Amino acid sequence: MYIKAISAISPQLTYGDEYVQGDFQIHTKGIINAIEPNYLAIIPASLLRRMGKAVRMGIGAGLPLIKNYPAIDGVIIGTANGGLEDCIRFLNQIVDYEEGVLTPTNFVNSTPNAVAGQLALMGEKMGYNSTHTNGSLAFDNALLDAKLVLESSDKPMELLVGAVEEISDYNYNIDTLNKHYKTESISNEDLISSTTDGSLCGEGATMFVVSNEKEGAIAEVVDQFQICFPENDEIAPLIVDFLSKNKLTPQAIDLLLFGNAGDGRTDFWYNNLQKEVFPNLAIHTFKQFCGDYRTASAFACYQAIQLMQKHSIHGFEGQQPTTILVYNQFSGERHGFILLRKLPLAMKMEH
């Protein structure tokens, strides 16, 4: 599976050129909110007024790709929580108004497949449309789904695949009660070096145009692997097998892009893997840019591809990787690996 184009709305200035020119946005409020663009340039006001944050971020990141790649046939989205703010608002209304008259807009936004559905409607995409909601592997599964769809097609095909997550009061409060976020005040700039419990809550929408043909592609999703509730000593041999399956050794990896979240309870997963399998490679991280959320591995893939394009990402100066391993887990429960390889720019000229 090949990646032809990428787009993101994130806590960094990824919608413009600032992010790839080395700009780093510092967030100090404990919640790393996305920096949203002026959607009115992308989404008609009559539609925008009905969109919750998750939906408008998803549309804002995905619709420009759909417009630039008219051959896109279907849409596959991964989201752990979808439009949770509207979902809970809708559920509260059921109680507050005793199951009486309810507003349709909150309901429309509350369903996780609202993003993929709206993208298909606005982009007039009649093909495969699917939304994966299995927690912190939702994006990984969306990617796997896209791979299966593309592999089953006997003709050139393009899909829009991506992930969306919003910070809502509800998921933030629930995850806070679950001790997922730090209690002390800390900036995202200092997140990764922190060793206290918890991380910083993030959000964003990340979209990719994927295809089963190499022409015009900038990167390849070589393979991916997922595991739930592994034992502590299970990850290292699994990743060696994973690489071996792809005819690679650990030495073939140029850059490790790991999901260290500054969480003293779970960062050992990354650190142990690096020590055991990649002792000659440093860990590079992405959650200082986007915060911690269940589908953050999509942002990691976005960042990996930007690095492959030789862009000057803050803290990655001088890096020109060809093969990048993305490893992310959430709460130590669900772990996902995505192996990405740069394609030579000359590939566009081959045909």
Next chain:
Amino acid sequence: MDISRDDLKIEFKQHLITYLNLLDVKVDDIKDDESLFGGDLGLDSIDSVEMIVLLDREYGIKIKNPTEGRQVLVDVNTIVDYIIANRTK
């Protein structure tokens, strides 16, 4: 309920902007006799449901008959007249 018809119009328009999340629309932009559907506001069928919710929650009015709804949800004047005649709160 001691509110003049003109004040009620302004109040209803404010509710309309809030319930329908009409971006960049101000009270003065909504004309009393301008058709709410098919006009400059660009409202559609989902907005009509939102307006029914608005009338229920803010004025205690339940519109259950679609024919009645079509006669009421025409413009600000018709809706305000209906509110004055039927409000329960």
